[in-house]
Amino acid sequence: MNKIGLNVKIPEKECTDKHCPFHNPISVRGRILTGTVIREPLHKTVTIEIPRLNYLYKYERYEKRISRLKVHKPDCIDVKIGDQVRVMEAKPISKTKNFIIIEVLK
Secondary structure (H helix, E strand, C coil), X not given: CCCCCCCCCCCCCCCCCCCCCCCCCCCEXXXXXXXXXXXXXXXXXXXXXXXXXXEECCCCEXXXXXXXXXXXXXXXXXXXXXXXXXXXXXXXXXXCEEEXXXXXXX
8 A cells, every 4th residue: 555545656757737646635535447548639638438237127238338527637547549547537637637547447
């Protein structure tokens, strides 16, 4: 266990980002989601895609749905398009960002 309360590897790079859960006192709590990075056009922000299945009672089958989230990327974590990342909920960082990347899976 480390500072954020999960068994994740602490980044080796040091950063001065005020929204980094590893190097500054911002609390992360709530949902933990896993998704794929699909876009990184903005400053310290990436867009991730989370696939899920939705059950349709009428047809007794599942359909695929996709959720997209804007996520804060701390300076100490390096991600590229196509990486699998684990994100955790935090207090609102901006109008559309409520999640922070805590780990790069692959």
